Amino acid sequence: MIGIRTLTRPLLAGVFIAGGLEALRNPAPKAPPAEKVVSPLSEQLRKVGLPEDPAQLVKLNAAVQVGGGVLLATGILARPAALALAGSLVPTTLAGHAFWKKNGTERQQQQTQFLKNLAMLGGLLTTALDTGGRPSVFWSSGRAARRAGRAVSERTGHIAAALPTR
Numbered sequence: 001m002i003g004i005r006t007l008t009r010p011l012l013a014g015v016f017i018a019g020g021l022e023a024l025r026n027p028a029p030k031a032p033p034a035e036k037v038v039s040p041l042s043e044q045l046r047k048v049g050l051p052e053d054p055a056q057l058v059k060l061n062a063a064v065q066v067g068g069g070v071l072l073a074t075g076i077l078a079r080p081a082a083l084a085l086a087g088s089l090v091p092t093t094l095a096g097h098a099f100w101k102k103n104g105t106e107r108q109q110q111q112t113q114f115l116k117n118l119a120m121l122g123g124l125l126t127t128a129l130d131t132g133g134r135p136s137v138f139w140s141s142g143r144a145a146r147r148a149g150r151a152v153s154e155r156t157g158h159i160a161a162a163l164p165t166r
Contacts, residue, residue, distance in 0.1 A: 013073035020065030081128035
């Protein structure tokens with residue numbers, strides 16, 4: 001039987017691969033909306049060594065989407081790929097689907113796309129946190145801490161029993 005992850009990861013990844021390839025081929029239409037998101041962040045971008053040019057950032061974002069999409073679709077490093085895609089989806093959504101700045105039918109269309117992207121973000125975060133049925137690092141570390149606590153309590157109890165009482 002085919003695992004659900006084997007089916008759902010490529011379905012989720014497809015939109016990122018297709019959109020990323022389109023943005024790599026033709027970044028010009030996406031640059032003006034991206035500039036509205038990028039310009040307030042120019043100082044932070046400079047500090048971390050990222051380009052301030054919106055067209056270059058569109059290409060970088062597209063490369064993350066294609067690479068992350070391929071990794072997610074193939075199940076290779078799926079959890080980190082899902083996190084990278086989630087990170088790339090936020091500026092894409094803010095730049096491309098600012099429905100609050102629109103009116104009428106265009107507002108409704110952009111709001112639908114915005115909500116669709118939020119749904120994809122939910123899928124990506126679920127994928128990023130999915131351990132495939134294995135215990136998570138948080139669960140394992142909590143279990144180890146509880147075991148260590150019990151062991152210390154047992155040892156302390158034995159030591160306390162051996163000490164003279166006053």
